[in-house]
Amino acid sequence: MxxxxxxxxxxxxxxxxxxxxxxxxxxxxxxxxxxxxxxxxxxxxxxxxxxxxxxxxxxWSAPSGAPSSTTVVVNPAEKSQPVLGFGGALTDAACYVLSQMPQPSRGELLNELFSAKEMGLSVCRICIGASDYSRNVFSYDEGAPDPELTRFSIAHDREYILPVLRAAREVNPQLFLLGSPWSPPGWMKDNNSMLGGTLRRRYMKTYAD
Known part of the structure; x- marks a missing residue:
């Protein structure tokens, strides 16, 4: 029962x-x-x-009766706006977890996610600096104010983020990566922190660059 x-x-x-x-x-x-x-x-x-x-x-069973006002009819011959693709987010935390997997298991998972013969994910959002899914708070220009961005560096990403992105691209060379920033460096903001605060107007051009 x-x-x-x-x-x-x-x-x-x-x-x-x-x-x-x-x-x-x-x-x-x-x-x-x-x-x-x-x-x-x-x-x-x-x-x-x-x-x-x-x-x-x-x-499956054949429909009975006439379609009602709530019937949803899927017509693949009728096309509207194009769709860029479907995917997920390869955040700092996600890339770190993937990097800690044994290579055979990581390769198998990436194949399941990105191979055209499997899920075939074709779009991924990546983070420019830290996001709320990062192991720690970081930017590409840490420290005192640096309007000329002389310290700009992506060294943090070279450790495990870029290798994972390259591995995903090897499985699906057409993978579209969309970079999205969460916060300017702390020194650009009125509270000197990447958490909360507002971008100082004098650093808007620097941040855009």
């Missing part, structure tokens, strides 16, 4: 899959080249007592 929690999990999964099945089936009737989905859906459950445990499979 299933527990109440198991019953709710299975009921929710069945409802969601039936809903999706109905919408895809509607789209298939409108677009001739939409492939027919596989009849059986493998189900795996992770909860307090199970980890990736296989549950009873679900099956």
């Amino acid at each position: 299933p527990t109440r929690r198991e019953f709710l999990e299975n009921a929710a999964a069945s409802a969601a899959c039936t809903f999706i099945a109905g919408k895809l089936a509607s789209a298939a009737s409108a677009v001739a080249d939409v492939p027919t989905p596989k009849p059986e859906i493998a189900v795996f459950v992770t909860d307090a007592n199970r980890h990736h445990a296989q549950a009873s499979p679900l099956r």
